[in-house]
Amino acid sequence: MDVRDRILKAAVSVFSEVGFRGATTRRIARAADVSEITLFRHFGSKGRLLQEAITCEGTHAPRVPLPDDPQDPMRDLLAWSGNQLRHLRERRAFIRTCMAEMEEHPEMLPPGSPPALATRSLADYLRRLKAQGTATAAFDPDIAAPMLMGALFADAMGRDAMPDLYQNDPDRALTQYIEMFLRAIGVGVKTDSSRQDQPA
Amino acid sequence: MDVRDRILKAAVSVFSEVGFRGATTRRIARAADVSEITLFRHFGSKGRLLQEAITCEGTHAPRVPLPDDPQDPMRDLLAWSGNQLRHLRERRAFIRTCMAEMEEHPEMLPPGSPPALATRSLADYLRRLKAQGTATAAFDPDIAAPMLMGALFADAMGRDAMPDLYQNDPDRALTQYIEMFLRAIGVGVKTDSSRQDQPA
């Protein structure tokens, strides 16, 4: 890995841990194992370095899509949500820091963030289920999608912070989220016990 | 309001906006409209001041309880969730900052945080619904409670940050959350349109 990438990676790591103000050029340089001057030579200033690092890290998105023609909502949503959950969990420190710094440094974050895009594609999927007649309840996909996404988001953010609330098994919790969600939107849930667990 | 309380209030406000590192004694003193020296005379150090301010602010909790003997789950949950949502929204900047600083300053936050307590009391309420036979679905209250609480939490945190996702009316969203949740746990939802809106 070349020096520039090492610096960007170190910047993301330090920023995730201690935020913009805490991410001093010295700490970033040490984490990247380069001298502080090299850092300035490559990016000019701390602000430009962090902007590039955050923008790059912030645009990564999970890439398990929801099918255009839904066949098995339980299977689709389990795979999709498991992927989202894993992605959110892996980046939880980064996401928490971004949320806190958002108001102070709004220019740092790209407008179309991955969770927003994911929620929109979920809402579209729910509209397809409704049009198919698979989802029979009276619900608004633009409210249902943020509701499920919100539950996943809170799980990813809170499981390590509030362990007493999340003593349950992560995989079983995910399965129950989806089962409850399907009942909520009026999709009959298959009760066969042959479903295989989705590693999250 | 006496000087001490003014300083504590200012400390919470500044901390919520810019975090521990950004909350300099100068900024806090200015926000409280006292001299910086007064601040040190009262609290000794920046750390002790912020610890007291955060502990105090962090233990405030919404006080609309869930009934011991559930009669109308829709009404109960609407009132309770509306109260939780309002509470979370009003403190969103503070909560976001605390979440980000948690790992770096774990000693600042009290162990039994309000959202954790709220979620536990919700889980207990759901157990009562199940025991009553009002909630008929096969669900785990210790998973269902974090799911609803998570949706409320994400709504409170994300509505201002991702306005494109939350274009819907806040009150209508809350009502739909509860309606969907009740279907999810197998409680028959009254479809009468005479329900009055709950201001959130």
Add this chain to the structure above:
DNA sequence: GCTGCGCAAGTAGGTACTTGCTAACACGTC
């Protein structure tokens, strides 16, 4: 006269960022 507060000034350290100089390394040419 004591308590609570402000003002002026200062200390010791951290922060972003700059300047000048040097060493290693990869080249194309003789």
Add this chain to the structure above:
DNA sequence: GACGTGTTAGCAAGTACCTACTTGCGCAGC
């Protein structure tokens, strides 16, 4: 192989500012 040359890196040192925190003095009110 020897030789200049440009690139990329490090080191030493320094500037100007901000940070937490302290000391000493004065002043108003109960």
